[in-house]
Amino acid sequence: MIQYFNYSLKECNSFGIDVSCDAMVFLESKEDIEQYLPLDTSPFIIGSGSNILFTDNVNAELVKIVMSSIEVVEEDDDYVIVNVGAGMNWHEFVLWCLDHDYGGIENLSYIPGTVGAAPIQNIGAYGVELETLIHQVDAYHIKSGKVKNFTREDCEFAYRNSAFKSSLKGQYLISEVQFCLTKKNHIKNTSYAPLQALLQDKGIYEPSIQDISQAVTEIRQSKLPDPLEIGNAGSFFKNPIIPIDQFTQLSAKHDSIKSYPVDDQSVKVPAAWLIDQCGWKGYREGDIGVHEKHALVLVNYGSASGQGILELSEKIARSVHKSFGIELEREVNVV
Ligand code: EPU
Numbered sequence: 001m002i003q004y005f006n007y008s009l010k011e012c013n014s015f016g017i018d019v020s021c022d023a024m025v026f027l028e029s030k031e032d033i034e035q036y037l038p039l040d041t042s043p044f045i046i047g048s049g050s051n052i053l054f055t056d057n058v059n060a061e062l063v064k065i066v067m068s069s070i071e072v073v074e075e076d077d078d079y080v081i082v083n084v085g086a087g088m089n090w091h092e093f094v095l096w097c098l099d100h101d102y103g104g105i106e107n108l109s110y111i112p113g114t115v116g117a118a119p120i121q122n123i124g125a126y127g128v129e130l131e132t133l134i135h136q137v138d139a140y141h142i143k144s145g146k147v148k149n150f151t152r153e154d155c156e157f158a159y160r161n162s163a164f165k166s167s168l169k170g171q172y173l174i175s176e177v178q179f180c181l182t183k184k185n186h187i188k189n190t191s192y193a194p195l196q197a198l199l200q201d202k203g204i205y206e207p208s209i210q211d212i213s214q215a216v217t218e219i220r221q222s223k224l225p226d227p228l229e230i231g232n233a234g235s236f237f238k239n240p241i242i243p244i245d246q247f248t249q250l251s252a253k254h255d256s257i258k259s260y261p262v263d264d265q266s267v268k269v270p271a272a273w274l275i276d277q278c279g280w281k282g283y284r285e286g287d288i289g290v291h292e293k294h295a296l297v298l299v300n301y302g303s304a305s306g307q308g309i310l311e312l313s314e315k316i317a318r319s320v321h322k323s324f325g326i327e328l329e330r331e332v333n334v335v
Pocket of ligand 1: 124125126127233234235236237238239258270271272273274276281293294295296331
C-alpha cells in the first residue's frame with residue numbers, strides 16, 4: 001500500500017482537469033485491500049479517471065486498485081475463463097485476448113479505462129455490451145471487508161448501468177473480474193453499420209476477431225479525440241430511451257433521426273444526433289468545447305475548469321430539451 005498526501009489529479013482524469021485530493025492510496029494486492037478494509041464510510045474509488053469530471057479539489061482520500069494480473073482459471077475446448085486484476089488497462093487486456101485468439105471482446109477495443117471500472121457502467125460499443133462476457137465479478141464489501149463473488153445476474157446489468165452504480169452504489173470495491181471468452185467458432189458481430197462499411201471498404205468479408213478489433217480501433221480513432229491530446233471522457237451523455245410514440249412523431253419531422261431497438265414500447269435515440277441538430281458540434285468557448293467530429297464528446301482544449309464543462313453540458317441539455325422535449329442524462333460522473 002502506498003499513500004501520498006495533497007496529490008494532483010491532473011494525470012488521473014482523462015478530461016485533464018487540474019485539481020487535487022487530500023490523499024491518494026494505491027492498493028497493489030489483495031493483502032493491501034484486506035489491510036485497508038473494513039471502513040465505516042465509502043472511500044472514493046478511482047479507476048483510470050476516464051468517465052469522471054472533477055469540478056473542484058476533492059477534500060477526501062482517493063483509492064486506486066493497481067492489481068493487474070491476468071490468469072486463465074478454467075478452460076475446455078470451446079471456452080476459457082480469464083481472471084483479471086481490476087487495475088489492468090482495458091485495451092491492454094483486449095490486446096492480450098486477441099494475441100491468444102480469445103474472442104467476444106474484440107468490438108470493445110480501444111475503450112479507455114480499467115478492467116475494474118468496466119462492469120460498473122457496463123461498457124458497450126459497436127453492438128456488444130460487456131455484460132455478455134462477464135462470468136464473475138469479485139468485490140470486497142467495504143463495511144465488513146469480506147469478499148463476495150457476483151455472478152452475471154447478481155450484477156443487475158442494464159444499458160450503461162449495474163448494481164455497483166445503483167442498488168449497491170458505494171458498498172463494494174471490485175478487485176478482480178472473470179470473463180468467459182470463446183477459443184474457437186468465435187461469434188462475430190459486425191452488425192453496426194459503420195463497422196460493416198469499413199470492413200467492406202478494406203475488402204474483408206470474413207473478418208477475424210483481430211480484423212474486427214483493428215476496424216473498431218480505426219473508427220474510434222477517426223471520430224473520438226485521444227485524451228492524451230484533447231481532454232475528454234468519451235460520451236458525456238447516455239443515449240436517451242424514449243417511448244416509440246414520441247419517436248414516431250420525431251421521425252415524421254426529421255428524416256435523419258436514427259434509433260436502436262430497446263423493447264416493444266421504447267427505443268434509444270442517439271444523443272449525438274440531438275446535440276448536433278441543436279448546433280453544438282464544434283462549439284468552443286475558451287478551452288471548453290464540443291468536439292468537432294462528435295457532438296457527444298465535450299472537450300478540454302487545455303486549461304478548462306470542470307465547473308465550466310459542467311455548465312456547458314447543462315446548456316446543451318437545456319437546448320435539447322427545448323427543441324425535442326427529451327431529457328439527457330449524464331454518462332460521466334460529476335464530482
Ligand atoms: N451523430 C450525429 N452527430 C455526431 C455524431 C453522431 O448526428 O456528431 C449521429 C449519427 O447519426 C450516428 C449516431 O449519432 O449514426 C450515433 O453515433 P455513434 O455511432 O458515434 O454512436 P453513439 O450513439 O454516439 C454510442 C456509445 C459509444 C460507443 C458507440 C459505438 C453511448 C452513450 N455511447 O455512441 O460509447 O463507442 O455508440 O457503439 O451509448 C462512451 O460510452 O463513452 C462511448 C464512446
